[in-house]
């Protein structure tokens with residue numbers, strides 16, 4: 252039971268979780284002693300949504316819209332989620348990528364009210380006490396960042412808090428994970444971003460990043476403290492950590508805690524889903540493709556590793572599957588014995604016995620990929636020339652420009668469709684508008700891990716899944732791709748329409764829960780007879796709760 256149930260008077264209006272604004276009924280206004288604190292006209296939730304959307308649309312720019320949405324979240328959380336759930340297509344680019352990227356860049360200026368916990372390196376030794384300050388007790392999902400690789404924008408330090416806040420809004424908005432279960436968390440270990448260190452509005456510690464043992468001990472203490480405070484089954488989603496920490500922290504914690512790295516594993520899952528849908532258009536088997544990844548970091552390695560698992564399901568050996576995958580990093584094609592080096596263990600799995608090539612255009616000529624997938628965070632790299640080449644040796648080249656935010660995308664949807672004469676299959680990490688080309692409307696899909704992590708979160712918090720094995724991300728990919736209809740494919744969509752996202756997230760959660768029960772990974776017993784119904788009944792709906800004291804076990808009022 253939440254402490255908020257006992258609010259009365261003005262406090263009811265000041266608490267975003269209990270406030271209904273103008274929707275409070277006369278009975279509620281009188282019983283809660285807020286009569287007169289609101290204008291007399293009583294609005295329906297439908298009218299409140301309409302009024303908010305009207306205001307939102309009249310604002311001058313997306314950053315203002317972001318601020319308006321987040322202040323609604325503070326003021327009236329239920330209405331915020333109603334808005335997000337009923338207008339997902341319109342509001343998602345505001346609370347999430349691309350606008351959240353801009354919001355993080357401006358966080359020092361626009362910060363108004365904390366929406367999560369800030370734990371700094373100076374809290375070392377008493378992280379548990381800081382976690383205990385969070386007012387909710389039953390936290391089941393944490394999204395944590397240290398702000399070192401925020402989207403493709405680099406080190407934004409403490410200002411990266413916008414990302415966990417945005418991700419968790421989607422846990423609720425896209426999957427119906429109750430907001431009170433969710434905790435956005437920033438681990439501030441400093442920043443190496445000189446501009447921020449010299450910015451008087453910067454919100455974080457003014458020091459360079461702590462590294463090495465001190466950093467590792469800090470993360471260790473956080474993991475232990477979170478587990479002690481919120482239970483060992485609390486999901487911890489790592490988000491936007493830099494490459495040099497992401498892989499090793501995942502390897503270190505994945506079997507000890509209920510944790511995953513969204514940039515490696517969530518991205519892998521959404522990309523493999525898009526790939527599985529794409530081959531329904533190109534009519535090739537998975538293993539009959541050549542995949543070229545532009546970028547060889549968390550996202551690309553994650554995608555490659557899961558793709559290998561998917562190809563294994565088609566009967567290929569790991570070795571043969573890896574031969575189908577080529578990576579490009581900042582030094583060019585990833586090949587064995589490259590004189591310029593730069594090969595970590597992850598890249599070595601995909602290093603081919605080839606001569607080094609540095610230019611992407613030359614690499615495309617040499618490899619002749621069927622899939623060109625961008626996740627380098629470097630902005631426009633898929634030039635018209637490259638896209639035309641892709642179309643010259645593929646009837647339906649598959650082009651995924653997955654880098655975020657929009658300014659970092661490898662190409663736009665318009666560029667991809669135009670350069671390939673409307674023949675390509677396209678998806679992007681940040682949304683692009685529909686493209687009208689030669690009399691046809693193309694709907695670009697959003698290849699973003701937001702199709703995956705909310706469903707993973709929903710499965711974990713409802714069925715109390717203890718660990719998240721790699722197989723779950725393959726299952727999520729397969730489930731997502733299976734939900735893509737022929738009608739979706741006909742307009743170029745390799746993901747289900749966002750309008751269905753609530754049900755899509757639940758379908759993913761049900762598939763994951765089935766697997767978890769089969770493999771003894773779910774702690775909720777007994778296993779519900781009907782998982783779909785059980786999960787559905789646990790999905791948050793953005794309906795106002797009963798706040799009439801007469802319906803509570805309420806102490807007598809004076």
Ligand SMILES: NC(=O)C1=CN([C@@H]2O[C@H](COP(=O)(O)OP(=O)(O)OC[C@H]3O[C@@H](n4cnc5c(N)ncnc54)[C@H](OP(=O)(O)O)[C@@H]3O)[C@@H](O)[C@H]2O)C=CC1
Pocket residue numbers: 400401402403404493494513514515518521545546547548549550551579580581582583593625626627628629653654655656659679680681698699700701
């Ligand atoms: N759509 C989605 O759901 C997701 C999208 N992303 C996006 O993907 C991008 C990368 O993220 P992530 O993989 O985590 O980042 P990493 O830092 O782990 O990897 C970036 C990779 O890009 C390579 N790179 C850098 N510059 C160039 C260049 N000029 N040419 C070729 N390769 C280059 C780097 O090379 P090197 O190894 O040599 O340094 C590295 O391999 C970001 O923009 C992020 O927003 C990430 C996760 C999810």
Ligand SMILES: CC(=O)C(=O)O
Pocket residue numbers: 348401402403491513514654655680699700701
């Ligand atoms: C989408 C996401 O997680 C990223 O760009 O980092």
Ligand SMILES: [Mg+2]
Pocket residue numbers: 402490491513514
């Ligand atoms: Mg991310």
